[in-house]
Amino acid sequence: MFIKTLLLKDFRNYQQISLSPQNGLNILYGKNAQGKTNLVEAVYYLSTGKSFRTNRDVQLIRFDAESARISAAYQTLSGGNTIEAVLKKDGTKSFNINAMPIKKLGHLFGHFSCVAFTPEDIKAVKETPALRRRLIDLEIAKIRPAYFFDLKSYYQVLSEKNALLKKRIGEDEKRLISVYNEQMAVHAKTIIRLRTAFLEELKEAFNQTYRLISGEDKTAGIIYRASVEPENIENAFLSKAGSLMSREIEYRQSLFGPHKEDFVFMLDEHDLKLYGSQGQQRTVMLAYKLAVLNMVKERTGESPVLILDDVFSELDFSRQNRLTELLAASQVFITTAVPINIKQTYHAFVVENGQIKSG
Ligand SMILES: Nc1ncnc2c1ncn2[C@@H]1O[C@H](COP(=O)(O)OP(=O)(O)OP(=O)(O)O)[C@@H](O)[C@H]1O
Ligand SMILES: [Mg+2]
Known part of the structure; x- marks a missing residue:
């Protein structure tokens, strides 16, 4: 268009x-x-x-x-x-x-x-996981509008749970935490599944684009550090939530889930933020954006x-x-x-x- x-x-x-x-x-x-x-x-x-x-x-x-x-x-x-x-x-x-x-x-x-590539995106390689999640979340939302709503619902429940964790926790509150965990598990399942599927679909074009622009014979990749194994997500999420509940009460906040996940950009076996040159970091991020552009094009024509x-x-x-x-x-x-x-x-x-x- x-x-x-x-x-x-x-x-x-x-x-x-x-x-x-x-x-x-x-x-x-x-x-x-x-x-x-x-x-x-x-x-x-x-x-x-x-x-x-x-x-x-x-x-x-x-x-x-x-x-x-x-x-x-x-x-x-x-x-x-x-x-x-x-x-x-x-x-x-x-x-x-x-x-x-x-x-x-x-x-x-x-x-x-529209796909944008800005100096902020280059910062995402080096800075907090939140910036990298944003980078990935926005692009998935463009391809799968339902993702946006699942993410929004997940964050809504998360903020209610976090507000509850700030209070004194008795048996009633514990039951309510479990209810929140169940709701979060449902959204987490969609979020983690779509994050996994998105990265899988992107993989080939991402690496190829990197090679094309850089002229280097190196493999660019993204490692997804998911909060639970991407199989049987709902159950895995609930069992982790159960075993972490007392620690969450102690720390007064949610300690795991899609809001804590990270994506590590790699060049061959090396973490780009630790070993990449500035030009390599720029080119990897550019390749990521172009691979996204390509994916949207393939899906929508x-x-x-x-x-x-x-x-x-x-x-x-x-x-x-x-x-x-x-x-x-x-x-x-x-x-x-x-x-x-x-x-x-x-x-x-x-x-x-x-x-x-x-x-
Ligand atoms: N709400 C606003 N109302 C009026 N002017 C604004 C507003 N927001 C930003 N500006 C002005 O816009 C200008 C910056 O524009 P912009 O960021 O597009 O610059 P640029 O051409 O991209 O420059 P650079 O090459 O430095 O990146 C500044 O002069 C700033 O004061
Ligand atoms: Mg400018």
Whole structure:
């Protein structure tokens, strides 16, 4: 799929702009702090209803404005569509697809589809498991909208259980903890199953893409550290919950489950965060994102829009060229503050202080 026109009103530093990108490579070039990331942030917002750099939507509304609007006309294989997001200062937001309101955020997934690769994603290799879970969860939710709702329900029960664990625990509370555990086990089963299936499906394309972009003869992989063995999940979860109950009461919090799981990115047998060079870390994460893009494309027949924010110019020239060759069939937005020199044809836009010109 590809965006034909994008309109922004009072979004970040944009007062009002309209942009017609091409179905192919679009390079957004400009000095620092001009609005390059803001623009791709708006595109991404349309696909997930969230920014990739803040959880606070009010930050997206232009200083002094009351509301922000992002809208796009996009083309899919089955025809033309429109999508619109409106964010208000009071924290409310609404979405329309083809002028029909979307009632739940989870229902936004699967319409306008976008994969973004940002400096934050590279941080995920090195930093907390929470960032890596987010990286994986968001992508699964795009392919399997039900995942989003299971995850949400799991976290809801988890927070109720954690609130209970802060109180004095008698026999009644213990029974209630068991009830929570049973509910969590049901959601954990779906979450762990889908995480396992997602990584299995991704494996081949992930490794191949890594080899293609890097030109290295190394195997890239992801090890899933699940909280229970991915067989007989519900029973395994319940028996672990039973044996950990007294410790959870002692520590006054839930000690295991999908909210504690981790994903370790590997290159050959080595943990990427400990042994990978910066370029390798960047390329592995890029390969992960492209493998996701490929998976969505295989499942839906539609290639998602790809965003590369500030990550392209850090790759060496041969990696840049191999990458852009791979991307020939997708609409891509690349932001950069330094000029780019690649063989493929592209359309250039110059971003300057919230204004955009064709360059
Ligand atoms: N809500 C907002 N209202 C108005 N301006 C904003 C808002 N949020 C951010 N900005 C401005 O947007 C600018 C940053 O834009 P952006 O992050 O897109 O820069 P960039 O072109 O990607 O720069 P870099 O090359 O440094 O990454 C800053 O000048 C910032 O003050
Ligand atoms: Mg930027």
